[in-house]
Amino acid sequence: MKKKGKLDQDHIWGYLLVSPTIIGLLVLNVYPFLQTIYLSFTNAKVFGAHKFVGMDNYVKMINSEEFLRATWNTILFCILTVPVGVLLALVVAVLLNAKIRGKVVFRAIFFLPMVVAPAAVAMVWKWMFNSEYGIVNTILHTNIDWITNPNVVIITVAIVAVWSALGYDAVLLLSGIQNISRSYYEAAGLDGCSKLQQFWYITLPMVSPTLFVVLIMRLMASLKVYDLLYMMVGEGNPALGKAQSLIYLFYRESFISGNRGYASAIVIWTVLLIGVVTLLQFLGQKKWVNYEV
Amino acid sequence: MNKKLKKLILVLCMAGIITGSLAGCGSSKSGGSGSSLIFLIWDPGQKAGMEKMAQAYMEEHPEVEIEVQATGWDEYWAKLEGAAASNTMPDIFWMHSNQMFKYADNGYLADCSGIINESDYSSISAENAKGSDGKLYGVPKDKDMIALLYNKELFDAAGVSYPDDTWTWEDMEAASVQINEKTGKYGYMAFSHDQIGYWNFVYQNGGQILNEDGTKAEYTEKATADAISYYINIQNNAWCPTQAQFANTGAAELFFSGEGAMYYAGNWDFVNLCKTYPDMNGKWDVAVLPKCPNPVSGDGRAVISNSVSYATAEKGKNKEQAMDFLAFLGSEEGQKIQGESGVAIPAYNGLEETWVHTFEENGYQIHVEKLIPAFDYSVKYVNNPSRASWEPKVEQIMLDIYAGNVTVEEGIQKMQTQVTEAIEEY
Numbered sequence: 154m155k156k157k158g159k160l161d162q163d164h165i166w167g168y169l170l171v172s173p174t175i176i177g178l179l180v181l182n183v184y185p186f187l188q189t190i191y192l193s194f195t196n197a198k199v200f201g202a203h204k205f206v207g208m209d210n211y212v213k214m215i216n217s218e219e220f221l222r223a224t225w226n227t228i229l230f231c232i233l234t235v236p237v238g239v240l241l242a243l244v245v246a247v248l249l250n251a252k253i254r255g256k257v258v259f260r261a262i263f264f265l266p267m268v269v270a271p272a273a274v275a276m277v278w279k280w281m282f283n284s285e286y287g288i289v290n291t292i293l294h295t296n297i298d299w300i301t302n303p304n305v306v307i308i309t310v311a312i313v314a315v316w317s318a319l320g321y322d323a324v325l326l327l328s329g330i331q332n333i334s335r336s337y338y339e340a341a342g343l344d345g346c347s348k349l350q351q352f353w354y355i356t357l358p359m360v361s362p363t364l365f366v367v368l369i370m371r372l373m374a375s376l377k378v379y380d381l382l383y384m385m386v387g388e389g390n391p392a393l394g395k396a397q398s399l400i401y402l403f404y405r406e407s408f409i410s411g412n413r414g415y416a417s418a419i420v421i422w423t424v425l426l427i428g429v430v431t432l433l434q435f436l437g438q439k440k441w442v443n444y445e446v
Numbered sequence: 447m448n449k450k451l452k453k454l455i456l457v458l459c460m461a462g463i464i465t466g467s468l469a470g471c472g473s474s475k476s477g478g479s480g481s482s483l484i485f486l487i488w489d490p491g492q493k494a495g496m497e498k499m500a501q502a503y504m505e506e507h508p509e510v511e512i513e514v515q516a517t518g519w520d521e522y523w524a525k526l527e528g529a530a531a532s533n534t535m536p537d538i539f540w541m542h543s544n545q546m547f548k549y550a551d552n553g554y555l556a557d558c559s560g561i562i563n564e565s566d567y568s569s570i571s572a573e574n575a576k577g578s579d580g581k582l583y584g585v586p587k588d589k590d591m592i593a594l595l596y597n598k599e600l601f602d603a604a605g606v607s608y609p610d611d612t613w614t615w616e617d618m619e620a621a622s623v624q625i626n627e628k629t630g631k632y633g634y635m636a637f638s639h640d641q642i643g644y645w646n647f648v649y650q651n652g653g654q655i656l657n658e659d660g661t662k663a664e665y666t667e668k669a670t671a672d673a674i675s676y677y678i679n680i681q682n683n684a685w686c687p688t689q690a691q692f693a694n695t696g697a698a699e700l701f702f703s704g705e706g707a708m709y710y711a712g713n714w715d716f717v718n719l720c721k722t723y724p725d726m727n728g729k730w731d732v733a734v735l736p737k738c739p740n741p742v743s744g745d746g747r748a749v750i751s752n753s754v755s756y757a758t759a760e761k762g763k764n765k766e767q768a769m770d771f772l773a774f775l776g777s778e779e780g781q782k783i784q785g786e787s788g789v790a791i792p793a794y795n796g797l798e799e800t801w802v803h804t805f806e807e808n809g810y811q812i813h814v815e816k817l818i819p820a821f822d823y824s825v826k827y828v829n830n831p832s833r834a835s836w837e838p839k840v841e842q843i844m845l846d847i848y849a850g851n852v853t854v855e856e857g858i859q860k861m862q863t864q865v866t867e868a869i870e871e872y
Contacts, residue, residue, distance in 0.1 A: 301690035390693035391849035
């Protein structure tokens with residue numbers, strides 16, 4: 154009896170100590186989220202005055218070509234960036250783990266894009282991809298409209314996105330790789346395994362938990378892509394209507410046109426999309442992620 | 447007991463830190479008898495000018511303290527809207543005509559009819575400071591206009607005489623052809639824009655975007671449609687970059703790197719352009735917009751003019767003090783200080799000279815005085831309460847036309863439908 158009472162007191166202290174975080178989450182995250190769900194069923198414009206309109210926003214959304222296009226663009230962007238990005242990051246991580254001179258310098262170079270402001274990154278790349286005066290077309294001797302051809306611009310932005318995230322992902326994976334005990338490799342070496350076999354049968358399974366985290370984070374970030382598009386494509390670009398992502402469409406509806414209700418429906422759809430993709434990944438992880446040390 | 451006490455103290459300390467830091471965000475100093483006012487603007491380039499005006503006011507009213515805060519354009523409107531909804535608007539702020547109806551018609555702005563005399567200001571500036579009910583919800587700050595910028599070196603190289611007030615669209619085309627042939631550079635660079643682009647052409651041709659009271663779209667009227675298609679078709683000429691090229695390199699960048707001979711720009715950009723491109727000083731100049739040679743009606747002259755207003759919140763805590771400062775900002779003295787800062791032309795009648803002189807004083811060799819007579823035929827910036835919902839759609843249709851997704855005729859028809867729908871929905 155007495156013991157149980159003490160436990161309860163410990164509970165109270167525990168809750169008290171995490172309460173600032175919990176209150177913060179409730180006020181800053183949970184409440185706005187619920188409010189957004191509610192707004193998506195209203196015709197809210199600006200300054201909060203609104204009427205309940207049921208599923209109207211969602212019906213309008215499903216019938217909008219612009220919305221379907223934005224959904225496809227977002228998915229396409231993920232297909233373009235996530236597999237390539239994560240694979241490249243893994244390769245870079247393995248290489249950075251190797252015994253090479255100036256390892257620290259290379260690590261710093263790969264990590265550098267992460268500490269540069271995304272807006273600055275986008276501006277520099279935009280100049281490099283300039284179709285008339287850009288260095289990319291000059292070096293490749295091509296004449297590609299990198300940022301104004303609606304069919305090319307998503308690829309262009311994907312290249313920049315992969316480049317920007319590469320260092321961060323690689324460093325995460327590198328820390329996973331460095332946690333693998335050397336004894337596995339020594340044993341494999343004695344058994345006559347090639348480097349490739351060592352990578353395939355030791356490194357990959359052992360780093361799979363980290364790889365899983367990186368994969369989830371990269372997918373979420375790609376589904377939410379906005380800043381790069383805003384900076385590189387931007388208003389006044391004829392390709393914008395065909396290249397915008399879901400969050401960009403949300404931004405334009407919400408903050409430029411002032412259709413808060415409709416914009417809320419778009420963002421709720423985006424959340425559902427991210428939720429489903431993440432759920433699928435969690436279900437799929439049993440097949441390939443190895444949690445045994 | 448002792449352990450418990452320690453825990454308690456720890457928790458209290460943490461709670462104290464958190465509430466302390468939260469309170470720090472919201473509190474504003476309320477010092478004794480005087481009041482301190484926040485003056486929010488969206489253009490950091492005009493901060494110094496605004497501070498000078500605040501300084502002049504504070505000298506007369508030592509008990510008041512005014513702090514000028516500048517943010518970027520996007521952030522400004524996000525901030526102001528949130529502040530309006532939670533009744534924490536800054537004491538004084540700028541109001542753009544784009545947003546005037548939204549704030550005024552929802553009752554967020556104080557009625558300023560009592561503190562200024564409407565007839566002291568240019569009629570366009572006064573109109574832009576009004577809500578739908580025709581009352582003044584702001585103090586006119588400035589007035590602006592669009593001008594033709596031209597590169598003197600390219601004109602000289604091609605042997606073409608400089609633009610003047612007799613120029614027509616045909617002269618501009620002929621000059622562009624000549625410059626393109628002789629120098630290989632672009633002539634007139636017509637990029638997708640309403641205020642700085644096709645609106646001017648529409649009104650010069652005797653057309654209009656909306657009818658007089660803003661209740662009907664007029665895109666499909668002959669004069670309007672002809673001018674829009676004329677403007678769009680300019681990009682089919684070899685001497686004008688395409689919209690895709692503009693998305694890569696803007697007209698201003700092309701102009702100031704000597705790749706193009708002419709483009710339209712707003713007068714609010716001039717000081718910044720002079721500062722940003724000191725090497726180009728003396729190599730470019732401004733002229734009034736070329737007129738329409740054969741307008742459907744009118745004399746072929748028009749230029750779009752817009753303005754900004756100063757405003758304060760209807761339910762502001764320091765409303766009385768803020769209104770007094772607003773009256774000062776609208777006074778001849780206040781407007782003069784603004785004109786001398788060089789960035790904006792005062793809304794107050796007869797103070798254009800103060801703005802003109804700044805360029806001379808700073809050694810910027812552009813002849814802005816040539817633009818002042820154009821205010822006689824200036825046309826008020828196109829606006830109505832539903833503009834926020836139709837403007838992005840019209841802009842998108844323009845881009846679709848440029849991209850070749852729709853023909854010019856279909857596009858103009860679509861604009862008409864979209865704007866009509868937006869007006870009906872509002």
